[in-house]
Amino acid sequence: MTRHLLSAADLDAAGALEILDSAEQMDAIQHRQVKKLPALRGRTVVNLFFEDSTRTRSSFEIAGKWLSADVINVSAKGSSVSKGESLRDTALTVAALGVDALVVRHPSSGAAHRITQWVDCPIINAGDGTHEHPTQALLDAFTLRRRLGDLTGRHIVIVGDLAHSRVARSNVLLLGVLGAQVTLVAPPTLMPAGVHAWNCSTSWDLDATLAGKVAGDVDAVMMLRVQRERMGTGSAGGGRAAVGYFPTEREYAINYGLSPARLDLLPEHAPVLHPGPMNRGLEISSIAADSSRSLVLDQVRAGVAVRMAVLYHLLAGADQEAGRTGEPHPAQAAAVSA
Amino acid sequence: MTGPVRPVLLRGVRPLGGPAVDVLLADGVVAGLGPALDGPDGAELIEADGAVLLPGLVDLHTHLREPGREDTETIATGSAAAALGGFTAVHAMANTNPVADTAEIVEQVARLGEMAGLVDVRPVGAVSRGLAGEQLAELANMARSAAAVRVFSDDGHCVSDARLMRRALEYLKPFDAVLAQHAQDPRLADAGCCAHEGELSGRLGLAGWPSVAEESIIARDVMLARHTGSRLHVCHVSTAGSVDVLRWAKERGIAVTAEVTPHHLLLTCDLLAGYDPVYKVNPPLRPAEDVEALRAGLADGTIDAVATDHAPHAAHDKDHAFADAAFGMLGLQTALGALIETMVEPGRLDWAGLADRMSVRPATIGRLTGHGRPIAVGEPANLTLVDPSASWVVQPDALASLSRNTPFAGRRLPGRVLATFLRGRITTRDGAVAAQPAVRA
Numbered sequence: 001m002t003r004h005l006l007s008a009a010d011l012d013a014a015g016a017l018e019i020l021d022s023a024e025q026m027d028a029i030q031h032r033q034v035k036k037l038p039a040l041r042g043r044t045v046v047n048l049f050f051e052d053s054t055r056t057r058s059s060f061e062i063a064g065k066w067l068s069a070d071v072i073n074v075s076a077k078g079s080s081v082s083k084g085e086s087l088r089d090t091a092l093t094v095a096a097l098g099v100d101a102l103v104v105r106h107p108s109s110g111a112a113h114r115i116t117q118w119v120d121c122p123i124i125n126a127g128d129g130t131h132e133h134p135t136q137a138l139l140d141a142f143t144l145r146r147r148l149g150d151l152t153g154r155h156i157v158i159v160g161d162l163a164h165s166r167v168a169r170s171n172v173l174l175l176g177v178l179g180a181q182v183t184l185v186a187p188p189t190l191m192p193a194g195v196h197a198w199n200c201s202t203s204w205d206l207d208a209t210l211a212g213k214v215a216g217d218v219d220a221v222m223m224l225r226v227q228r229e230r231m232g233t234g235s236a237g238g239g240r241a242a243v244g245y246f247p248t249e250r251e252y253a254i255n256y257g258l259s260p261a262r263l264d265l266l267p268e269h270a271p272v273l274h275p276g277p278m279n280r281g282l283e284i285s286s287i288a289a290d291s292s293r294s295l296v297l298d299q300v301r302a303g304v305a306v307r308m309a310v311l312y313h314l315l316a317g318a319d320q321e322a323g324r325t326g327e328p329h330p331a332q333a334a335a336v337s338a
Numbered sequence: 339m340t341g342p343v344r345p346v347l348l349r350g351v352r353p354l355g356g357p358a359v360d361v362l363l364a365d366g367v368v369a370g371l372g373p374a375l376d377g378p379d380g381a382e383l384i385e386a387d388g389a390v391l392l393p394g395l396v397d398l399h400t401h402l403r404e405p406g407r408e409d410t411e412t413i414a415t416g417s418a419a420a421a422l423g424g425f426t427a428v429h430a431m432a433n434t435n436p437v438a439d440t441a442e443i444v445e446q447v448a449r450l451g452e453m454a455g456l457v458d459v460r461p462v463g464a465v466s467r468g469l470a471g472e473q474l475a476e477l478a479n480m481a482r483s484a485a486a487v488r489v490f491s492d493d494g495h496c497v498s499d500a501r502l503m504r505r506a507l508e509y510l511k512p513f514d515a516v517l518a519q520h521a522q523d524p525r526l527a528d529a530g531c532c533a534h535e536g537e538l539s540g541r542l543g544l545a546g547w548p549s550v551a552e553e554s555i556i557a558r559d560v561m562l563a564r565h566t567g568s569r570l571h572v573c574h575v576s577t578a579g580s581v582d583v584l585r586w587a588k589e590r591g592i593a594v595t596a597e598v599t600p601h602h603l604l605l606t607c608d609l610l611a612g613y614d615p616v617y618k619v620n621p622p623l624r625p626a627e628d629v630e631a632l633r634a635g636l637a638d639g640t641i642d643a644v645a646t647d648h649a650p651h652a653a654h655d656k657d658h659a660f661a662d663a664a665f666g667m668l669g670l671q672t673a674l675g676a677l678i679e680t681m682v683e684p685g686r687l688d689w690a691g692l693a694d695r696m697s698v699r700p701a702t703i704g705r706l707t708g709h710g711r712p713i714a715v716g717e718p719a720n721l722t723l724v725d726p727s728a729s730w731v732v733q734p735d736a737l738a739s740l741s742r743n744t745p746f747a748g749r750r751l752p753g754r755v756l757a758t759f760l761r762g763r764i765t766t767r768d769g770a771v772a773a774q775p776a777v778r779a
Contacts, residue, residue, distance in 0.1 A: 088657035108659030109543035110613030129661065131543030169543060193546050194537025243525075 004123040005310055006112050008134040008173035016141070016177055022309035023142050023302070029066060030301065039312055040069035043100040047073045047126070048091070050106040055276060055300065056126050056136075060103045063307035069100075069315075087111060088118050095119040101315055104128070122314040130164045135310055136275055137170035139302040141178060143295050144220055146302075147271050152179035155216055157209055159185045159256060160224030160283055161231075161245070163192045167224060167275050172200050183215045187256065189245040206256055210265040218266055222273040223258050223284045249282055257281075258288040271295045343763045345369070347377035351386040351723060353713040355689030358388055363719040366761040371715050382764070386723060389756055392693045394426025394720035395674065396700040396709050398489065398518070398597055399573060399645035401666070402428070402459070404450065405443075406435030410741045411650035413447065416670070417456040418738040419648070421765040423671040424722035424755040425457050427701070427709045428648075432464040433494040439464035439475035441483035448485040456765045460704060463487040465506050465517060469495050474506060481513035488705040491518035493573055494620075496555060498524050503559065507568035516569040516595070516703060519559055521580070522621065526551035532661050534607040534622045542610060544660060547622045549577040556580050560587035560594050571703055572596040574647050576621040578631030585640045595703050597645035598632050600669055600676035601745055605629075609745070615656045615663030616745050619649070636695060637686040643700040646673045650741030668744040671737050675751025678726065683752060708761075719762035728754035738771070 002010040011019070029035050045064040047057050057073060064071035076090055087106075094102065101122045104112040109129030116123050127133040141151065148154055156175055162168045162184050169192075175182050182200035184191070195202055203214045210218055231244050246252045253259075258272065263285075266272075272284075272294045280286050289296065345364035352358050353371075362370035362377055377383060397420065403411035413430070420428045430447050432438035438447060444461035451459020463480035467473045469492045480487040490510060497503045497519060506517055527547045533539040535546025556572055560583065563570035575581065575596045587594045607623040617623060635641040649666025656663045677696065681687040687695065693710075701710030708718040729752045734742040757772075758765045764772040 086654045086657035087659055087662070089654075106659060108661040110661075111659035113613045114659055129543050129659070130545075163540075166543060169541070193535050193540035195540060197537045198541075 003314070004112075004116055004125075005134050005314065006116065006123065006125045007132050008137045008170040008177070010134070011174065011177060013177050013179070016138070016174060019138060019306065019309045019313055020142055020145060022312060023138070023305040026308040026312075027302070027305035030304070035066050036068060037066060038068050040064065040067040040315055043069040043315055044098060045069045045071050045101045045103060045311060046094055046097070046099045047071065047103045048076055048094055048105070049073065049126070050076045050104075050111065052077060053105050053127065055303075056105060059300070059303040060126060060307050063304050063311055066304070067308055067311055069311065087114060091115045091119050095121065101311065124310060124314065127166055129166065131166050132170045133166040134170045134174070135303070135307055136167050137174040138310065139299055139306040140171055140222065140273060140275070141174055142302040142306050143273065143299045144271075146298070147295060148219055148269070151175065154180045154219040155183065156180050157183045157185060157218050157221045158224065159206060159221065159258070161190050161226055162186045162195070162224070163190045163245075164227065164230055165224050171222070172198055176200070181215065183209055185209050185256070187246055206262065207265065210262055218270050220271050220273060221258065221266060222275075225275065225277065226252065226279055226283050228279070253282050256283065258284045260285055260287045263288045263291060263293070266293070273299060275299065343761070345378050345381040346384060346759065346762065346764060347375060347381045348384050348386050348391065348723065351389055351391040353391045354693055355390050361391060361713070363721070363759060363762040366719055368713060368715050368717050368719050371713070384723070384757060386756070390689055390724045390726050391713060392424070392689065392722045392724060393697040393710050393713065394722050394758060394760070395424045395696045396704065396706060397425050397428040397646050397648070397670065397673070398571070398643055398700045398704060399493070399599075399647045400428040400430055400670065401433070401647070401649045402430045402447075403650055404434065405446070410652045410655075411739055413450040413459060414454040415738060415740045416648070416650070417451065417454040417459060418771050419668075419670040421456040421758045421760070421771065422738050422755060422769065424674045424724065424758055425670060426720040426722070426758060426760050427458040427460060427706055428670075429460045429462050429489055429704055431493045432462045432491060433469055437464050437468050438462065439467050439469070441476065441479040441485070444480050444485040444487050445483050456771065457760065458706070458709070460489070460706060461485045461487055462493070462518070463490045465490050465492045465497050466502060471495055471497060471499055471502060474502070474509060477506070477509055477515075478513070481510075481515055488513065488515045489518055489571070489703075490515055491520065491573065493518065493520045496520050496522040496524060498555070500558065500562070504562050504566060507562055507566040507570065511566075511568055514569070514705060516571045518571040518573050519555065520573050521552045521555035521559065523551045523555050526554065530661065532618055532622065532665075533610055534624050536607070536625060538607055538610060542613070544610070547620075549579055549624070549628070552577055552621055553579040553583055556583045560584070560592050563587075563594050564590070564592045568593065570594045574599050574602065574621055574645065575632065575635070575641060576602050576624050576628065578628050581631045581635035581640055584635070588640060595642040595699070596640070597643040597700075598636055598641045599645060599647045600673045601667055603629065603632055603636070603680045604676045605745060610660070613660045615658065615660050616667065616743055616747075618660060618663050618665055619647070619667050620665040633680055633686060636681065637691075642695065643703060644673065644677055644696045645700065646670050650739050651743045652741060656743055666743070668737065668739050668741060670739070672732060672744060672746050672751060674724065674755065675730070675753050676746070678753040679751060682726070719759050721759040723756040723758070725754045725756050726752070730754055
């Protein structure tokens with residue numbers, strides 16, 4: 001098992017499946033009245049968040065607590081560059097409190113990666129800039145596996161602001177490792193630089209893709225959030241208004257939104273995913289978001305189980321490799337306390 | 339200064355890599371050159387044993403950080419780094435605090451350089467007031483000041499406004515001065531863009547700095563240079579497309595010159611994979627195809643000069659996530675080694691060619707008399723003595739700069755500067771500053 005989880009590329013197929021299988025066991029706890037496993041008792045996990053994120057932070061917090069870890073939230077928003085403290089000093093300060101794992105969210109790509117060079121404990125990347133969000137990819141894979149079974153040969157379509165999406169990067173990597181086929185759909189202005197070298201196909205035409213005319217029949221579609229603040233309302237360079245990546249939200253919704261008509265293009269079995277929060281009426285219609293095919297809430301729920309599995313593997317797994325007496329596997333622990 | 343300068347006899351040196359001769363330095367000039375010279379009484383003897391004698395290197399692009407960020411470099415420490423790197427003259431960029439946009443500031447920079455006494459520090463004046471890109475700075479006052487500024491640049495910022503660029507080019511004509519452009523269209527590459535736009539930037543999620551943001555400005559500016567008949571110099575060219583545009587312009591006789599940095603000749607953007615901001619520089623490191631085009635452009639003279647863009651930064655300005663860290667890297671003490679490795683050892687430039695690109699042409703571009711001269715009797719003794727067969731490992735702590743942000747840490751570079759001479763006086767010898775800089779007033 002990898003020491004840190006910085007990128008979905010840190011996981012090979014066996015490692016990813018191990019976490020996903022563990023997450024299935026962890027998920028069972030949600031049906032219990034007492035949602036607590038002793039696996040990380042006495043451990044301290046710090047959520048070090050340099051940008052706001054209610055859902056990811058809460059998900060990690062619950063995951064740690066259900067494993068009996070002490071979870072501390074440190075909001076470092078604006079503490080770094082703007083106040084003159086370096087990322088290194090912030091990370092060293094937090095580490096000096098005595099932590100066993102750091103969960104890092106940062107608006108700049110590679111921040112978690114940098115912190116591993118200064119701090120000697122497992123680091124989990126909870127989203128770094130426009131780079132990656134590996135636990136999001138794991139929870140998406142978990143959700144897709146529950147609905148579709150083995151993902152080998154499955155065709156997943158990801159639609160939206162791919163250029164700035166950490167979710168898309170992690171998903172392309174992880175779904176590829178799991179044997180799925182990925183098609184990315186966006187207008188040319190929102191395609192990442194060098195996407196031709198990625199392990200996926202691409203299209204500018206959502207209708208053709210959903211109808212199976214671009215890369216074959218579709219097994220699931222994932223709609224990404226359009227970040228309005230990035231899309232051309234702010235200003236950039238010379239005080240002029242930023243030039244948008246597309247002309248209007250209306251045009252985007254008509255061409256790339258998951259409308260009811262596009263929902264009908266999908267095969268019967270294909271679910272709809274969205275990492276949230278949703279812009280209803282922009283990238284996804286309410287009819288699609290609320291349909292029986294929507295797995296949006298399943299994704300949120302999967303997030304807790306997957307993050308429990310990641311924390312368990314990085315913390316307890318490190319113990320076992322270090323020869324310390326590890327806690328019993330959570331499945332056994334669950335059996336004891338059930 | 340420290341009194342009369344002792345004559346120096348260099349025994350067995352090879353000027354520009356040619357046959358070995360003896361060279362006598364006295365009264366600030368090359369006083370003798372030939373086989374088996376006798377030095378005057380009291381002359382310092384340096385047994386050079388086949389070392390290569392070059393004209394002292396001239397840097398068109400140095401950030402000395404003073405005034406403003408004396409915690410990262412001073413004119414004195416930067417001068418020491420320059421002399422140890424084989425330089426006898428450097429051009430101090432204008433992006434200090436306060437900005438070098440008046441005669442008073444440029445005169446102060448020149449004066450501090452004289453007090454340090456290790457290299458000739460030539461201040462670069464800002465093109466626009468406060469580097470804001472809106473109104474012309476007092477260009478004539480700076481040109482006519484005691485500092486006699488001949489290079490003007492908003493480096494760090496592009497003079498992106500075409501009207502301002504045209505006016506500046508025209509206005510500089512009476513002074514035979516050159517406008518050194520930092521070519522970066524801010525609409526195509528804003529301040530947040532930090533990595534070459536390509537497959538790697540897309541994968542790493544770093545905001546892309548596209549090649550065309552540089553190339554399109556150079557294309558516009560060479561046409562403005564043609565239109566105005568003024569002198570244009572392009573700073574730190576980094577892409578193959580830029581070399582193409584420059585070649586096109588030079589073929590048409592447009593008065594444009596260009597520089598390339600040692601790091602753009604030696605390093606590629608692949609180094610960014612670990613997100614270490616020591617490799618964050620503006621313009622960004624580029625792919626191998628661009629590096630090859632830059633080497634070819636320097637070899638055939640399309641690119642006139644090597645310039646370090648020496649940019650010291652404190653650790654706390656680099657200990658951030660990549661996108662949040664400062665742009666820039668050290669260069670003065672590693673430039674010569676990088677050029678020997680990339681250009682001399684592969685046979686793309688001989689020693690005369692290296693001297694041309696690192697001394698003769700930079701001095702000409704900066705209208706710097708007394709540097710970049712032939713090694714001949716009567717010429718100013720601004721010289722560098724290099725052992726081409728030696729090599730050294732770059733250790734950040736051992737550099738003279740107040741900062742440590744070298745991208746070459748741990749790397750072995752060929753060539754050692756044995757001694758540097760400023761007007762016949764030894765400024766560095768065997769890797770140490772020889773003449774103590776004068777005490778600050």
